[in-house]
Amino acid sequence: MLVLTPIYGLRVRLRHRIFIDTGAFVLGEVHSPFSRKLGAFVALSDQEMSALDRLHSRRRIFPVGVDMVHQGQTDQAAYILASGWVCSYKILADGARQIVDFQLPGDFLGLRSVLFRTSDHNIEPITKVEASEVLVCDLLETFSETPRLATAVLWAASRDEAMVVEHLVSLGRRNAKERTAHFLLELGARLKLVGLGSTSGYACPLSQYLLADTLGLSAVHVNRVLRELREDGLVTFQNGLVEIHDLNGLVDLADFDKTYLDHEGPLLK
């Protein structure tokens, strides 16, 4: 019953339950998704790559649904996500939740809470998560030994900020359909960067409720919007699998400008 079929470079068990490829550098991968991602921003030598991979020493596992970081918590560690998805969110007094961002394999997590000692939001794993705890001192040491890495990490942080801004624009000025399309495109682009997806699709462990709390919609409406997108022949999101059928159509609909994710060139020197 447990058939492994390669679809989009992912391991998928048939019959509705999806296993996301951990993205950890098993299976002949030489480097982690983290160094892979940074390598896309700044051309890194093998030495620099390895220096990054050395940060992955204290590997830890987090189960689904148990907060990794809590609002107001101080002296928090930083993490590099090796596998699994997490989300950062805020809860309002009336119980409403707004998801601010997702972190995917290869993403840095908590750089800000470490620099400023207090977290102003919660962080929760969506799936089982493997992450490497990074001590500030190790990080700083790595930076001073290989300064270009500091640039690369800052670069990644700036991309995160740009994503939050783009997310803000979505909530403020895009309607439900455009917003959903934009979000699915963004996820796809991010996953592609770490080798967990292609332009034709990717595995996605998000429920429609999570989607709703990200997009500022109700789950009911997310459901209808996904159906519309499907009926329009643009994209299908079913059984944990996002299949992009009409990339250009989606990009047009969402007014998607992927340059804010690329950042290629400027720092390659």
Place this chain on the structure above:
Amino acid sequence: MLVLTPIYGLRVRLRHRIFIDTGAFVLGEVHSPFSRKLGAFVALSDQEMSALDRLHSRRRIFPVGVDMVHQGQTDQAAYILASGWVCSYKILADGARQIVDFQLPGDFLGLRSVLFRTSDHNIEPITKVEASEVLVCDLLETFSETPRLATAVLWAASRDEAMVVEHLVSLGRRNAKERTAHFLLELGARLKLVGLGSTSGYACPLSQYLLADTLGLSAVHVNRVLRELREDGLVTFQNGLVEIHDLNGLVDLADFDKTYLDHEGPLLK
């Protein structure tokens, strides 16, 4: 006809037109709004304060409505706002505008575009603006001479990021009334920090159109919401003057948690 009356520490010309106090350190002020703001985060010595003030050498003036920074522009300077208000915004393909943030006197502007060499948004003065151009080298020099200033600037940057996140939460999960209340409270808190307002009110040069593009609403609806807030006895925004009549009521309505603006304590050591 040009009577100067002190209201909320501001210079106001009677009969409908308001002049915002420039906030520039005339009138017996010893330090700029910038050092004043940072001083609220990190206890600064007079020497450190003066080092900051010395950054204000190349003073420049920007007229209303002419972009200071354009999307895609590279090698941009950074600025410290001495007086006037500016806004950062993005324009979508269909012409819709989403304002991401406002910068007030004392705010740092373009730290990110300088670090990453390209701006992904537009910056436009709302009022006539006086700003000091800051060269990266001067900034770095100041940082190395007085390292605690670097901390303070980073601290301010982190606050800016927290504000964008809070803004995102507003658009996603607060209704028009809550959103508006939240925004007016945030502005008030920020202005108070640089001495341009009190808990009872402040001068505000924003039109209802600007408000609409900030809050993700139509200008028509902003008008109605402001009327409701006025009728509820919570806050009045008329003739460029925001008067807060029921601070607690507003805070309750908006679920406003001002800690994300304070940041006091943690780094005072």
Place this chain on the structure above:
DNA sequence: ATCGTGGACTGAAGCAGATCAGTCCGGATG
């Protein structure tokens, strides 16, 4: 004096999305 403009403000009508109240299905639990 007249015109044009930008901003505040309003009523009426339309609609995008929320809310309510469900059904159905697959998997996990005792």
Place this chain on the structure above:
DNA sequence: CATCCGGACTGATCTGCTTCAGTCCACGAT
């Protein structure tokens, strides 16, 4: 085995906000 639960999905109704099409007023330009 029955039961419970979470997630996808649906129809009907309601409403918050938009859109449209204006008015009014202050101010500046001609």
